[in-house]
């Protein structure tokens with residue numbers, strides 16, 4: 001199965017409601033679609049989410065990285081050499097993790113198709129069913145409470161609550177949501193780097209005093225402030241999760257060496273795709289660090305790859321935050337993984353199982 005062509009497009013899907021965090025507000029998915037074509041007629045699909053405030057990747061940068069640097073290295077190569085191809089992708093240029101992720105996802109899709117099995121099975125996974133949480137965007141307290149209650153009523157039993165804008169307001173929001181869902185959902189707090197280390201400790205102590213026990217506190221402090229993250233982890237009972245602080249294996253090794261967090265959020269757009277995400281899960285597993293499988297604002301292409309990986313590494317990845325497809329107003333993907341509210345189910349089709357993607361605007365590569 002030889003690679004003949006790599007095409008790029010843009011997939012644009014409005015979100016049901018704007019996605020708001022301490023870092024950004026987003027109204028629609030505008031991701032770069034990668035399709036890798038082969039001499040056997042098989043097509044592999046991948047997706048890159050331009051999340052400039054986190055990865056530094058923009059649409060233009062993703063297109064440039066793939067079309068001018070990564071794709072020329074892959075044309076004519078055999079999909080059977082997956083590990084060698086991933087190494088070509090990873091060493092093609094520094095950073096650009098979203099571009100690398102999209103290409104790797106399409107390569108793994110093809111590799112699994114070559115072997116005639118769903119990707120999760122090629123990666124050694126068992127039961128292909130997951131339950132995801134859903135994001136509650138940061139907003140006025142009343143709005144967040146209404147969103148949280150609606151999510152719980154819709155069957156979600158874990159809520160990813162976005163905070164980190166204003167400490168006093170954040171505590172008010174958490175208390176109100178906690179009272180409204182009344183033990184019907186786990187609360188995952190994501191401050192998206194919005195607090196100082198001292199504020200984070202103060203916030204968790206206040207919640208503790210109010211008998212509120214969140215399941216975890218995600219990325220309370222600045223991404224580069226590992227010492228600050230450790231300061232928080234050492235002082236609070238709530239497990240602390242690193243997100244923006246950990247992109248790839250080297251950052252995870254440093255985080256573990258410092259004992260700076262209890263949990264790590266793996267995202268394909270940060271790791272540069274599946275090869276490093278597998279390494280992250282394996283390194284975390286060796287050190288007793290649990291993992292969340294997360295995503296950016298993604299449709300069911302790259303989120304499907306994340307779901308396959310989460311099933312394969314279910315022994316280490318015990319928390320799932322793959323709500324991207326549920327946040328979309330429509331689904332551009334034909335076939336693939338079923339994202340139905342809190343429930344995610346992978347079918348039997350080879351690879352990622354995607355047969356086509358609708359509403360794609362071609363981009364000249």
Ligand code: MG
Nearest residue numbers: 190218219243
């Ligand atoms: Mg996060």
